[in-house]
Amino acid sequence: MSVQKREKNLSFLEKLYIPEIAKGMALTLKSMFRPNVTLQYPEERFEPSSSYRGRPVLVEENNGVERCVACGLCSRVCPALAIEVQAAETELEKERYPEKFEINMLRCIFCGFCEEVCPEEAIVMSKDYELVFSNRDDAIYGKDKLLVPVENLRDRLEFLRKFK
Amino acid sequence: MPTLTVDGKQVEFKQGQTVIEAARDAGIEIPHFCWHPSLSVSGNCRICLVEIERMPKLAISCSTYASDGMVVHTQSDKTVQARNAVMEFILINHPLDCPICDEAGECKLQDYAYKLGEGESRFEEMKVRKEKRVQLGPHIKFDGDRCIMCSRCIRFSDEIAKHNQLTFVQRGDKVTITTFPGESFDNPYTLNTTDICPVGALTNQDFRFKSRVWEMSSTDSICVGCSRGCNTEIWVRNNEVLRLTPRFNETVNSYWMCDSGRLNSFKDVKAENRISGTYLRKDGKLQKESWEAALKHAAKSLKNFKSSEMAFIGSPYATCEDNYALVKFAKSLGVSNIIYIDHLIPGDRDDILIREDKTPNSLGAELVGMKSAKNGSELASLYKGIKEGKIKALYVMEEDVASFSNEFENVLPKLELLIVNASNENKTTLLADVVFPSSSFAEKHGTLVNFQGRVQRIRPAVATEEMDRALDGMQMSRWDKFGTEFDRWMNGVKYDANPNWKIFVSLSAYLDGKIKYEMAEDVFKDLARSVDGFKGLDYDIIGKQGVLLKIKQSVTV
Secondary structure, eight states: OOOOOOSSOOOHHHHHOHHHHHHHHHHHHHHHTSOOOOOOTTTSOOOOOTTOOOSEEEEEOTTSOBSOOOOOHHHHHOTTOOEEEEEEEOSSTTOEEEEEEEEETTTOOOOOHHHHHOTTSOEEEOSOOOOOOSSTTTTEEOHHHHEEEGGGGHHHHHHHHHHO | OOEEEETTEEEEOOTTOBHHHHHHHTTOOOOOSSOOTTSOOOOOSOTTEEEETTOSSOEETTSSBOOTTOEEESSSHHHHHHHHHHHHHHHHSSOSOGGGOTTTTSOHHHHHHHHHOOSOOOOOSOOOOOOOSEEOSSSEEEOTTTOOOOOHHHHIIIIISOOOOEEEESOGGGOEEEEOTTOOSOSTTTTHHHHHOSSSSEEETTTTTTOOGGGOEEEEEEOOSSTTOOEEEEEEETTEEEEEEEOOBTTTTBTOOOHHHHHHTTTTTSOTTBOOSEEEEETTEEEEEOHHHHHHHHHHHHHTSOGGGEEEEOOTTSOHHHHHHHHHHHHHTTOOOOEEOOOBOTTOOOSSSOOSBOSSOHHHHHHTTOEEOTTSHHHHHHHHHHHTTSOOEEEEESOOHHHHOHHHHHHGGGOSEEEEEESBOOHHHHHOSEEEEBOOGGGSOEEEEOTTSEEEEEOOOSOOTTOOTTTTTOOOOHHHHHOOTTOGGGOOOOOOOBOHHHHHHHHHHTTTOOOOOSSHHHHHHHHHHHSGGGTTOOHHHHTTTOEEOSSOOOOOO
């Protein structure tokens, strides 16, 4: 085995190490007076900006009806096949609504394609990043968990209007 | 033969063909909405405009006769420009509601808008609104907004279905379609209009909003509603049949099928009364048992009877393979007189598609060596035999004999042994000692012979418990390809059933073991060797369009 060559030949000062240690100490000292960036989760929580892509949710209008018309485009575009939609007929003007809307959060990769493709602005990425489940069945979110009142999603909807 | 030039390609044509037909025969598709190969020419959509040299203006190719030496351009600047203009014009009043439209994915207007449209609209005014969700007939819902007035449905009901029930009303951009006053769009062929409608204006009430078309797989099959044997496609999602659509076969059904076949013939595949698993009668009650136990019991019981004490009943609902295996099985037990029961509804026929014989394979049943019980003497002697105790064991395959006649129902309890192969629970299975679950037409390979003597194939579209879509070479949708056992959209019901021929093979293994087949094709090969009309045929030769058997038309219904 050949002797490994050093990448750099150290000078005399560098060989002493002391100046380097002093530099390091100085940096540490500086950091002590910088503002804190670490959050004490879960006592402190991260409030994401409107561009944040948390779990996808369905927009529920003020009258309690979902915007979704069950067109199935989100389900088609989803690269992870996380979304299943079953349409049914409704007497409302929109003609069809999702009888079943399920997102498998174990499959979801938070890419936001569903939001991008939605013709009704009915599915949007929320700020919710806390996803916990202990079995596969709990990871499949139905309409009960997905529907979120439009008021709580204003931020994201405005963001979409501006940048989509 | 006269020739014309389409886009620089020399195309031969028959005298009397139009430009669009000549081009189509040569594999050049000229866009069209209102033109349909089986309907008269209307020429109202104008999308098939082409440039023809030495003609002053562009001409619509659907109503311009081809003539020798004609030079046609379908891609010239002038044509493309005109086509864009027509697209823009048609799209003016067409709503942008593809997301909620059932036709999306198989919509001619959508396809052409992508292919030929500019992608921009200059129209800023309000679109004309018309009536939506109009119930035109029992099976059809009409959306006036989406209609592009191609008149295909009007011409279809007039020319093909022979019921002149639809018409245009109003003028200009207010034109809409309606039935004549007091009429309902209720002829036996109405649902074909949903297939030929180039947009989503006419929708199938039964299929409405059930699934997007790109989520389903489609499998070539045959309708089992009557002896016409219309070529169909079975559309399946999550192992459930959602709709049937007709498939083109010039000599059998052209582009059409009847409403009853389309709506009813697949409803038994996933039904409440489907039989899954084998059943044995114990202490007077039918109880679920393992296949092995049921086969053993059936074989042991059959051994107790002399061949003169047994009778077999085949079925014109079952495939040739199933009936052939039944005949072979019966013969291995020394029984050679096998009958099947006809199901005719006298008078329920027309000159279009519908036949009186409501079974798909009576000719095939006859060809493989079974006798029709039509003249009644066979049935009478069977009743008598059972009554007098001469016939003690009866094997019935896919036939509800108890519902067939009161006499039958009354004599069945006299039997010492009744074995039934059935896909759905019925009066006969309730009386049986052993019930074997048979696969439905949508779950197996097989052949059916229609009234013309044309042998056609059915293919599995729905998987049974022991089948695997990928390994068995079945058609697969995107869901089927990527699904796992943990996905709810993959957990559709699978029944524990087998094709009848397979049941006879398993049963034979417990008797003399002489019937040995691995797959349906083996049965057919054996059948083709031993039955005259089928000589030289195999599944590949039958293919998608079927083959006319070389037989005398012995069954005329």
